[in-house]
Amino acid sequence: MNPTRLAVFSPVDSTARVEAVVRRLADAIALGLLADGEQLPSEAELAGSLGVSTVTLREALMALRQRDLVETRRGRGGGSFVRVPPDPSGAEFEVRLRAFTVGELRDLGDHYAAIAGAAARLAAQRSLPGDVQPLWRSLEEMATSSDARRGRVEGRFHIEVAAASQSARLTQEEIRLQADIGPLLWLPRSGATRHDEVVAEHRAIAEALQRGEADQARDLAERHVLDAIEHLIELRLLET
């Protein structure tokens, strides 16, 4: 048997399971389904409910700790607690940004633009008025929310667009990208001066969806992601 086939039939190692658990929890945190400071169930309980061994779970928790998404406290009242990444401002933002090379940012942007563009195009073709409604609610909230919260609402808006495409895979991919780069991507643009502009960009996407203009929706969504990435890359280039 050639080595490639050997690799295919080798036992699925625990890394894949660790990664699946990390992804599940990181996604839940990015989506805001797990709240900041919320205590996770005990290791045994969590391992049981996720259907993995405690060894796998511990490895996953370690990875989440390294990503600062989970904090473990010892002693009485101890346990694992969710840490929602604070809005990356100042020093923290720089640390997170510096973790990416310019090339990686460009690649993430290409990937994200492809997903966001395809999702917006399909959403324009397939959505019914009821599917667009959550977008308007998010827009309203975006216009009035504080700087700290706006990034999250923006992330939610993009997930809602993806869901309107009726594609589960595109939506899952969108959520994953949000977890990878959402907090970084949406924040630098949310300074007070650009607030109206950001809301207007989102409104234009929602309007194109509502009118069923597929090509325009795709262009706007791609442009939106690429502009945000370009801005991040410029900031990254300033740091050496």
Place this chain on the structure above:
Amino acid sequence: MNGTMATKVEDEAGATVTRACRAVSDTAEQVFRALRELRVAAAEQVRLVRRAGREPATADLAALRPMLFGHLGALIAGIGFIAAPGLLSDAPWYLEWWQDGPSGAPVQLLRDLNPASSAFYDYTHWDWFAGPHSGAERTVCGPYVDYLCTDEYSLTLSVPVLVEGAFIGVAAADVLVRSFEGAVIPSLRRIPAPALLVNASGRVVASTTSRWLAGSVYRGAAGFTAHPCGDLPLRLVAAELPHAS
């Protein structure tokens, strides 16, 4: 073909449509039966706690778990009781919600939908809550990409839960579109013409023609007739058979 034979063929085709409509109703009814059972248990639990002189709390809803776990299976991918905001004394927002886990064991993952701490607005906006809340006895939502629970293309069916006439929450269940499709497609295939099942707004749930696939929108078409499926918010659309003269 003479007139009598043509009528006979049409009658038989009509009978396959009627049977398919019944298969759709039966499938949905299976889920609604589970939800009515859950609604009785949830209301009873709340009454019981109140009779003991306190207001219900999240821990009281744990009593529903054996019943919830029993309903998870072939058709139902997630099921639970969603408390009306303010019902519980220790949490303004709460879902006693369980779904099939990857290992087959039930999982409760959604524990925080508090609009103040998460990016998600209150669940009273979702149709599966708003429908029963506004008095609808049976609500069918979707198909839609359910990114909060199943992460898949799903339907959510729900019924209101009342105690002494007052709304206390919703009993709801998620059904993956592919499971629902699996249950109704055999009877759709027996119709000797292209056929599809659509929801109230025209979104296709299941279909035997590539012209409309699950997820696309049926906006009416010449030569197609929509048939109601009992009092469900679903319609069965089938091509009319060419009339023989």
